[in-house]
Amino acid sequence: MPNGSPATQSTTGRMSPEEKTEIDALFSRHVNKGQFKYLRSAHLDVFETERLGVCFRDAVSGKKMYDCFTSAGAFNVSRHNPLVMKALEEALEDLDLGSYNLLSVHKLAFAKKLSSLAPGDLKGVLFAAGGGDAIDCAIKLARGATGRQEVIATVKAYHGHTGFSLSANGKEHYRHYFEPLMPGFTFTPFNDLGAVRARASDKTAAIILEPVQGEAGIFPATNEYLRGLRKICDEKGILLIFDEIQTGLGRTGKLFACEHSGVIPDIMALSKSLSGALFPSAAVLYRKIPLVVDFLDRRPNFHVTYGGGSDIGCRVSLKVLEYIEENRLWENAARMGARLKGALEDLMRENPKIVKEVRGLGLMVGIEYCHEFIGPMMSEALGRHGVWAAYSGNAPQVMRFMPPITVNDREMDEIIAAIRAAVKDMKSLLPVAMVAAKIPGVLSLLNNERVQVAMFGFLRRIEELTGKSR
Amino acid sequence: MAIETQSKFGGAELVTQGRLERLHDLGHDFLEAKREGAYIYDEQGTRYLDAHGAAGVFNLGRRHAELAGELKRALRETDIGNFPMISLEKAHLAKALADFVPGPLECSIFSVVRGEAMDAACKVARGFTGRPELITVDGGWYGQTGFALSLSERKDKDSYAPLIPDVRVMPFGELDAARKAITSKTAAVILEPVQAENNCRAASPGYLKGLLGLCQQNGAVLIVDETQTGFGRTGSKFAYEAGGIEPDILVLGEALAGGMFPIAATLLTQRVNAFMNAHPLIHLSTFGGADVGCRVALKAIEIYAREQPWRNAAAMGERLSSGLRQLIRQAAASPVRNVAGNGLLLSLELASPEAAKQFCKASAAHGLLVVPGEVATNTVVLRPPLTITPEQVDEIVASVKAAMESM
Numbered sequence: 050m051p052n053g054s055p056a057t058q059s060t061t062g063r064m065s066p067e068e069k070t071e072i073d074a075l076f077s078r079h080v081n082k083g084q085f086k087y088l089r090s091a092h093l094d095v096f097e098t099e100r101l102g103v104c105f106r107d108a109v110s111g112k113k114m115y116d117c118f119t120s121a122g123a124f125n126v127s128r129h130n131p132l133v134m135k136a137l138e139e140a141l142e143d144l145d146l147g148s149y150n151l152l153s154v155h156k157l158a159f160a161k162k163l164s165s166l167a168p169g170d171l172k173g174v175l176f177a178a179g180g181g182d183a184i185d186c187a188i189k190l191a192r193g194a195t196g197r198q199e200v201i202a203t204v205k206a207y208h209g210h211t212g213f214s215l216s217a218n219g220k221e222h223y224r225h226y227f228e229p230l231m232p233g234f235t236f237t238p239f240n241d242l243g244a245v246r247a248r249a250s251d252k253t254a255a256i257i258l259e260p261v262q263g264e265a266g267i268f269p270a271t272n273e274y275l276r277g278l279r280k281i282c283d284e285k286g287i288l289l290i291f292d293e294i295q296t297g298l299g300r301t302g303k304l305f306a307c308e309h310s311g312v313i314p315d316i317m318a319l320s321k322s323l324s325g326a327l328f329p330s331a332a333v334l335y336r337k338i339p340l341v342v343d344f345l346d347r348r349p350n351f352h353v354t355y356g357g358g359s360d361i362g363c364r365v366s367l368k369v370l371e372y373i374e375e376n377r378l379w380e381n382a383a384r385m386g387a388r389l390k391g392a393l394e395d396l397m398r399e400n401p402k403i404v405k406e407v408r409g410l411g412l413m414v415g416i417e418y419c420h421e422f423i424g425p426m427m428s429e430a431l432g433r434h435g436v437w438a439a440y441s442g443n444a445p446q447v448m449r450f451m452p453p454i455t456v457n458d459r460e461m462d463e464i465i466a467a468i469r470a471a472v473k474d475m476k477s478l479l480p481v482a483m484v485a486a487k488i489p490g491v492l493s494l495l496n497n498e499r500v501q502v503a504m505f506g507f508l509r510r511i512e513e514l515t516g517k518s519r
Numbered sequence: 520m521a522i523e524t525q526s527k528f529g530g531a532e533l534v535t536q537g538r539l540e541r542l543h544d545l546g547h548d549f550l551e552a553k554r555e556g557a558y559i560y561d562e563q564g565t566r567y568l569d570a571h572g573a574a575g576v577f578n579l580g581r582r583h584a585e586l587a588g589e590l591k592r593a594l595r596e597t598d599i600g601n602f603p604m605i606s607l608e609k610a611h612l613a614k615a616l617a618d619f620v621p622g623p624l625e626c627s628i629f630s631v632v633r634g635e636a637m638d639a640a641c642k643v644a645r646g647f648t649g650r651p652e653l654i655t656v657d658g659g660w661y662g663q664t665g666f667a668l669s670l671s672e673r674k675d676k677d678s679y680a681p682l683i684p685d686v687r688v689m690p691f692g693e694l695d696a697a698r699k700a701i702t703s704k705t706a707a708v709i710l711e712p713v714q715a716e717n718n719c720r721a722a723s724p725g726y727l728k729g730l731l732g733l734c735q736q737n738g739a740v741l742i743v744d745e746t747q748t749g750f751g752r753t754g755s756k757f758a759y760e761a762g763g764i765e766p767d768i769l770v771l772g773e774a775l776a777g778g779m780f781p782i783a784a785t786l787l788t789q790r791v792n793a794f795m796n797a798h799p800l801i802h803l804s805t806f807g808g809a810d811v812g813c814r815v816a817l818k819a820i821e822i823y824a825r826e827q828p829w830r831n832a833a834a835m836g837e838r839l840s841s842g843l844r845q846l847i848r849q850a851a852a853s854p855v856r857n858v859a860g861n862g863l864l865l866s867l868e869l870a871s872p873e874a875a876k877q878f879c880k881a882s883a884a885h886g887l888l889v890v891p892g893e894v895a896t897n898t899v900v901l902r903p904p905l906t907i908t909p910e911q912v913d914e915i916v917a918s919v920k921a922a923m924e925s926m
Binding site for chain 2: 062064072073075076078079080081082083084085086087088093094095096097098100108116118119120121123128129134137138141143144145146147148149150151152153154156157160161163164172173174176178179180181182185186188189192193196198210211212213214215216222223226227228229230231232233320321324326327328329342344345346347348349350352353354355356357359360361362437439
């Protein structure tokens with residue numbers, strides 16, 4: 050792996066347990082008490098320091114952790130990638146965010162590079178500030194260009210938390226308290242072409258989906274599904290939007306996940322790893338078809354945002370793209386993904402009572418446990434063995450493994466060994482949990498998120514009181 | 520000319536014909552290169568005084584040395600960070616904001632851009648009250664994301680419809696209308712204390728107090744968007760402070776980190792944040808409150824607290840507006856009809872949107888970067904850095920004079 054510590058890397062950043070208690074309290078008071086409790090219950094209340102390559106260090110214990118969450122796929126080029134760092138430090142010599150309404154060589158250069166790497170005729174570029182913002186931009190573009198209102202999204206879809214992206218989220222969990230959201234959004238089961246065909250009409254502006262559903266628990270779209278969607282869109286004048294925020298930039302073993310099927314969407318949203326883990330950046334690519342081009346010509350200030358498409362961000366993202374291209378990182382993602390998936394499948398065969406299914410594409414791998422309560426327990430066990438992997442808040446039985454795609458063989462060996470060790474720990478705990486789970490009502494209690502937070506939080510406090518060392 | 524410019528930029532990927540024409544119309548068809556303090560330069564070295572300031576993001580001037588230095592230092596110690604995790608940087612920034620911002624706004628939700636921060640505010644208001652109805656005033660401009668767009672007044676809004684339901688618009692400044700509109704079904708009332716994009720229309724202290732009272736009577740929350748007015752722009756630390764109120768939710772835009780990092784925030788009282796505490800991780804943002812960005816914002820807050828730029832904004836705003844008013848009085852047939860606004864958030868009213876564009880172009884030709892208002896498109900907004908000097912104020916006045924004369 051080409052990474053290492055930049056010469057200037059600070060080694061400070063350790064925290065005493067007393068300091069941690071202080072910062073915990075500050076975070077709880079001024080950011081979110083519930084979040085702290087929730088993380089604490091699963092031993093995930095860790096402060097990250099020495100964020101380097103595929104690892105970070107627990108600021109209190111000093112323990113090195115393999116980052117298999119990476120902000121849900123935002124650190125593809127690894128953390129503190131020295132070349133991206135250098136590009137950013139150089140940018141800081143003479144740049145700032147820049148005027149959003151003006152052009153600069155930095156904006157033009159990044160757009161040109163992104164356009165040249167994009168699949169098919171996705172040649173047009175718009176800037177956005179983050180994932181949600183990019184999806185809002187994409188849906189606005191589709192509605193505006195087609196003059197239609199309906200949007201077909203997928204059940205369990207995850208697109209973000211801003212107004213449009215939240216309206217396209219196919220999970221009740223994220224929507225419930227904020228309804229009513231935007232009318233005109235319908236949800237069809239993922240990989241169900243018939244459902245889309247029944248729904249799509251000449252009133253449909255867009256069909257939006259993730260080529261691999263991430264937050265839902267890693268469900269790759271089949272090639273037939275995607276090709277079928279393309280055909281429906283072509284027949285009915287619908288714009289096809291791919292949310293490649295998690296899947297793009299090498300994650301799935303191709304530079305863009307849509308390359309697996311060869312299906313080119315009309316609009317593609319990118320964010321997360323464009324940031325190089327250092328500076329926010331997002332973009333929306335579009336095919337320069339007359340419908341879209343005419344619309345944008347009439348809207349010279351379409352979706353301008355103060356923070357999106359910043360000069361510094363463009364310099365960083367340009368380097369990220371160059372780095373991924375020069376190192377053909379998607380090939381490494383394919384190879385490492387195959388290794389990880391193979392190892393997890395072995396574990397599934399050996400532990401049918403713990404692991405139910407393994408799914409994935411490239412280095413976007415998900416493991417589904419047999420029960421929801423295993424998710425938080427595994428997060429904790431993995432943490433003890435030096436792997437940071439978070440269970441999905443609204444699907445706790447599913448855990449995602451998305452380490453930086455720069456990960457090398459030795460590092461992958463260690464990640465796999467840690468997962469094996471964590472499963473072994475689970476095996477010793479599971480008989481107790483399973484006996485309890487057989488008592489009527491206990492399983493549903495164990496699987497209840499609030500009960501988990503309360504129960505695991507309680508156990509956590511007992512551990513601390515009794516001084517049990519982890 | 521337009522075609523010539525296109526070839527100069529290359530950039531067909533990014534630059535649509537429509538955008539190119541717009542840039543040309545405003546005299547902004549150049550590449551932004553060097554930037555420093557109150558100025559930017561194009562590739563040929565032509566200097567412009569930046570009185571656009573990315574709509575007030577660059578409160579502390581372009582490339583503030585301390586902010587650039589802090590970002591450089593912070594990058595060596597931290598990065599964006601894993602968004603669901605607890606974070607030292609987020610905790611410190613949230614604490615600093617709680618101390619800096621007047622009133623009991625103790626808790627922060629972080630975002631990347633203002634729109635996202637407004638969307639968060641609306642969501643929390645709905646979640647906290649258990650009511651859907653959002654009431655705003657006409658003439659507002661809150662950002663590009665879904666909720667923010669639904670609240671904003673803009674001609675192209677229908678292109679993206681249907682937007683967020685249960686959004687009602689009441690006439691700005693009319694308390695009687697507010698009394699009828701705000702009921703026990705209302706989740707939130709949302710407004711900017713000064714509508715920067717709408718000829719700097721300002722809410723009076725009486726109106727703000729009246730709205731807050733109506734919200735309190737009806738169990739609704741008051742959301743104030745200070746993206747363009749916060750940190751001293753209008754001559755006080757926050758515009759709501761001058762209005763003598765304390766909102767339940769405050770939206771702060773990218774001026775939070777002085778234009779060196781994209782970060783915005785939604786500040787809440789402990790009372791309102793109880794909803795977020797009960798439902799953690801229900802509203803997420805990968806880049807919002809990036810650890811490294813929190814460090815830059817923390818430094819910006821330190822500078823804001825130390826320099827108290829609202830004092831300079833009040834004094835320089837006075838100098839600028841009186842200089843501009845004098846120009847209008849003295850001109851035989853002034854294309855600028857009126858000057859509105861407070862502090863260093865000023866708006867020039869022209870006869871038509873076309874005249875406003877012409878004025879921007881003429882200003883650019885005389886070294887001044889300004890843009891028309893987004894809502895009142897016949898206006899031109901002046902938002903120079905809060906750190907501007909008397910000489911630079913005089914330079915703006917001289918550029919405006921030259922622009923007026925050339926029209």
